[in-house]
Amino acid sequence: MSGATDRAVPQPTQISSWQRAEHNAARWMRYWGYADATARPGGPDAGVDVRARAALGQVKYQAAQVGRPELQRFVGARPRGSTAQLIFFTGSDYTQSALTYAAEWDIALFRYGLDGTMTPANDVARRVQRRAVAQPSAPAPTRTATASVPVRASAPPERPFWQRALRVWFGVTLLLAPLGSIGDEKTYTGPLALDAVKFVGIFTGCWLVGGYLLVTRKGRRGKRSEAWPARPSSPAVPPRPSGLAALSAPLPADLVAEAARMLSSGRKPHEVDRVLRERGVRFLERGRILNEAQRPTQRH
Numbered sequence: 001m002s003g004a005t006d007r008a009v010p011q012p013t014q015i016s017s018w019q020r021a022e023h024n025a026a027r028w029m030r031y032w033g034y035a036d037a038t039a040r041p042g043g044p045d046a047g048v049d050v051r052a053r054a055a056l057g058q059v060k061y062q063a064a065q066v067g068r069p070e071l072q073r074f075v076g077a078r079p080r081g082s083t084a085q086l087i088f089f090t091g092s093d094y095t096q097s098a099l100t101y102a103a104e105w106d107i108a109l110f111r112y113g114l115d116g117t118m119t120p121a122n123d124v125a126r127r128v129q130r131r132a133v134a135q136p137s138a139p140a141p142t143r144t145a146t147a148s149v150p151v152r153a154s155a156p157p158e159r160p161f162w163q164r165a166l167r168v169w170f171g172v173t174l175l176l177a178p179l180g181s182i183g184d185e186k187t188y189t190g191p192l193a194l195d196a197v198k199f200v201g202i203f204t205g206c207w208l209v210g211g212y213l214l215v216t217r218k219g220r221r222g223k224r225s226e227a228w229p230a231r232p233s234s235p236a237v238p239p240r241p242s243g244l245a246a247l248s249a250p251l252p253a254d255l256v257a258e259a260a261r262m263l264s265s266g267r268k269p270h271e272v273d274r275v276l277r278e279r280g281v282r283f284l285e286r287g288r289i290l291n292e293a294q295r296p297t298q299r300h
Contacts, residue, residue: 013116015091018061024116025059025089026050032132047077055085066090068097075105081280083255087128094121103265105275106258167213174210178203251289255281259293269294 010027013020019041029037034052039059041049050057058074060066066088074086086107094102094109099122102109108128109121120126181187181202188195255276262272269290276286 010116015061015112015114015116018059021061021089021091021112022049022059024112025057025087027116028110028118029055029057029087032128047073050087052084055087057087057089060088060090060092062090063092065093065095066098067095068101071098071101071105071107074107083252083279085128087125089118106262171210171213174206174213177206177210249285251285251292255279255289256292259289263293
């Protein structure tokens, strides 16, 4: 969570339009610790009305109850791989299906009054409020003139499908080629020892080249994908280690705490794994997070 700069409780303000409702939501998010929360009414929001580095907010200015479809669209608006807290605001109320879905996807639900006050509508929202009370006041980070951020050059576009398929076709053909040479009288003319040496040579050469084509195709494709820069409209997500490096990398404390909370509430491990997978967490990291989250439960 970002350091809070606006720690005073927001003063009452009349909510007479959807623009004021969005600005009011941003004020409360800053009070809860998301110091960079900003609302831009009227601009392109892509399903998000208030943005912060660690949280995203959506505001509904309507009399009808908020249902599950609105929350589903809100979850779909979160960038892939982002762990930002989702916070939903409405001046009306939520249906039971919306409350159930919010508990499953860890969405904080709030109801705002016409005077701008906020009331939590589920346990996730109450947890956001408790974090704000426990979070000490800290100045927001400031940019300096000497600070510079290195920008990685973008990689060339990925190869067309037909080129990748051709590489696979050649690799598989070379792997199977030694089997096709068995029984060829023009290749194996004797004696038996010489034929055996020929077969071993053909087998080794074909498998080395074919395996190289398949393995390097996969590796080069992965490097090109990782080199692409993030979309400008998406918040920056720090890269996570993969492979063997993921086994020794420190685990995100917020994801471990969230997984432990879902397990303690009765959720099954495979359900928690599905939620982590939707958040963009890698396979090895999901297993470590689940193991770490189950430790307190195992002690009891």
